[in-house]
Amino acid sequence: MNIPVLENDRVKLSLLDLSNYSNLTEIAKEDKLIYYSPSDISTPEKLREYVKVAVKGYYENTIIPFLVFDKLNGEFAGSTRFGLIDYTNKVLHIGWTWIGKRFQGTGLNKNMKFLMLQYAFENMNFEKVEFRIDERNLKSRRAVEKIGGTLEGVLRKNTIMQDGFRRNTCCYGLLKNEWPDIKSTIFEGY
Template identity: 40%
Template sequence: MSFEHIPLLQDARVLLRPFRQEDIPALAAIALEEEIWRYMPTRISNAQELEAWVQTVTEGYRLGSRYTFMIEDKATGRLAGSTSYGNISEPDKRLEIGWTWLSREYRGSGLNRHCKFLLLRHAFGELQMERVELKGDALNTRSRRAMLKIGATEEGILRSHTLMHDGRRRDTVYYSILRTEWPHIRQTVFGDFAV
């Protein structure tokens, strides 16, 4: 899977595109909100942590280990947050959708649903994946409900799985969607989206 040629993913509501260096000021304006990072292993709370995030993103592109998309609200042209493909196993035809965060203004707005549709459609369509994984903090009930709402199946909890930025050991809950499940999910969960 080449990250050099992944197309822009978009619909009428959202554009998912690669990170650009000129995004840094806009990111600094929206990413320093503490609530965003409560359930994430890392955080952005200052300029140094933002620079570390940028390095992780660019290294992911270079190594082909993670492809980070910037989430752009098409109505305003403003950045709303970020999401990624990662933990990619080409031989197994498997990848994870995650590392998703949205600024306060966009949480609960439906924008994330559009992002997940575009990412799932691309993963099962163009990328020909057999399995898409999602995971999150077992304490993050909002995220867990959202994953179930998009048709993902909860698979279980890995206890004391991830060290968090505040020193807490996170229990991580895993979800998945399989290729065989995608046509039904596309018709039911995302049936109101243009095909």
């Protein structure tokens, strides 16, 4: 599989693996960083397990995990990935995204999403990108809506969280034929 490095003036996304994940150990300890995720990265051991799952998916051609480097601040900021990659139907998910609290609201995430959407539609030539978000995570839902994501439905009580709660998952999508308009309006100047 081709390993993309996605980069602009603000952010660099490179392959996350077991040789570099320790750059995220301190950020991963932040309280409730991935509260709306069924995953747990709160200790170095749990973070390593999280990365091992991503690496396994990478070798199975279903995941491309990224290490996020904030070029503006010269610091590692978090992680994101392409997941549930379906090469036959040309559909993938963007998600498993978490960045340290000091990087949130700075434009870093929008730069990340631009690079990932651009790569999915323009390089991989995929037809659809999906996002799955906990119904309660209004901040992430608004962010996906701001970049043009359309709410396609809600999967009811489909995911068990760390505390045993069964969450509803909102499914958003962007289509390849929507990308040029989204790119020229929402991401103008990227």
